[in-house]
Amino acid sequence: MNRSTLSRRQAFMAGAALTAAPTLLIRTHAQIGAPTPPPTGPHKLPPLGYAYDALEPHVDAKTMEIHHSKHHSTYVFNLNRALVDHPDLQKLSVEELLKNLDKVPDKIRTTVRNNGGGHYNHTLFWQCLSNEGGAGPEGALDEAFGQLFKNKEEGQEEFIKAATGQFGSGWVWISVDKDKSLKLETTPNQDSPLLAGRTPLLAVDLWEHAYYLKYQNRRADYLKAINNCLNWSFIQKRWEKLTA
Ligand code: MN
Numbered sequence: 001m002n003r004s005t006l007s008r009r010q011a012f013m014a015g016a017a018l019t020a021a022p023t024l025l026i027r028t029h030a031q032i033g034a035p036t037p038p039p040t041g042p043h044k045l046p047p048l049g050y051a052y053d054a055l056e057p058h059v060d061a062k063t064m065e066i067h068h069s070k071h072h073s074t075y076v077f078n079l080n081r082a083l084v085d086h087p088d089l090q091k092l093s094v095e096e097l098l099k100n101l102d103k104v105p106d107k108i109r110t111t112v113r114n115n116g117g118g119h120y121n122h123t124l125f126w127q128c129l130s131n132e133g134g135a136g137p138e139g140a141l142d143e144a145f146g147q148l149f150k151n152k153e154e155g156q157e158e159f160i161k162a163a164t165g166q167f168g169s170g171w172v173w174i175s176v177d178k179d180k181s182l183k184l185e186t187t188p189n190q191d192s193p194l195l196a197g198r199t200p201l202l203a204v205d206l207w208e209h210a211y212y213l214k215y216q217n218r219r220a221d222y223l224k225a226i227n228n229c230l231n232w233s234f235i236q237k238r239w240e241k242l243t244a
Contacts, residue, residue: 014069041080042090045073045124054131058225060214071209075118075190082111094120098194117190121171124203127238129229136232141239148174148182160223162186166206172223174202180243200243204236 053061083090097116104112149155165170166186166224174195175183193200211222
């Protein structure tokens with residue numbers, strides 16, 4: 001049957017079938033791709049510890065909600081999925097996994113590095129933020145910062161300089177080295193100082209998903225805003241634990 005012999009009704013039906021097709025494709029794709037968390041996955045999305053709007057106006061509620069409930073939860077999901085056939089690795093904490101990537105099979109190593117890193121980094125990042133974190137640092141931590149930077153102003157400037165100098169997605173850190181000194185560093189992707197044998201004290205996410213809705217491409221403005229909501233009481237306690 002060629003076009004000229006189609007009746008009006010047949011032409012209408014053919015048109016309806018064509019317009020229905022994309023809907024069917026989308027539905028089928030969603031059914032196949034629907035993420036169902038593996039029931040035995042040992043890693044869980046930790047609660048944020050404060051409301052999505054707690055850091056307003058510095059970090060907006062929408063960004064916090066998407067960042068925690070979508071981005072972080074996807075890292076947890078993908079990490080659990082990678083470990084489904086590895087009961088021995090399921091027993092390890094995410095920190096132990098990242099410190100022992102050489103013991104993770106080749107086939108899942110990159111997935112564990114990226115998604116285990118994503119889970120670990122975000123878990124620390126949420127804890128480093130608060131709407132009532134107090135002023136800091138104090139005591140021995142203040143002295144350690146004093147060895148890293150001349151003063152607070154220089155510290156903030158150097159931190160922002162390092163963070164804006166990180167090309168593409170990544171993280172900026174203050175980490176604790178083996179000799180307990182502090183180190184300012186950045187890492188690409190979801191890598192962390194753990195991979196280099198250092199322990200992160202303070203983490204700030206530099207992926208665009210952390211700031212694009214409110215700050216677009218202005219990473220430095222986002223970092224100045226983050227400086228207003230650092231949870232110094234958490235950072236202080238973490239320092240004391242790491243150096244005890
Ligand atoms: Mn992130």
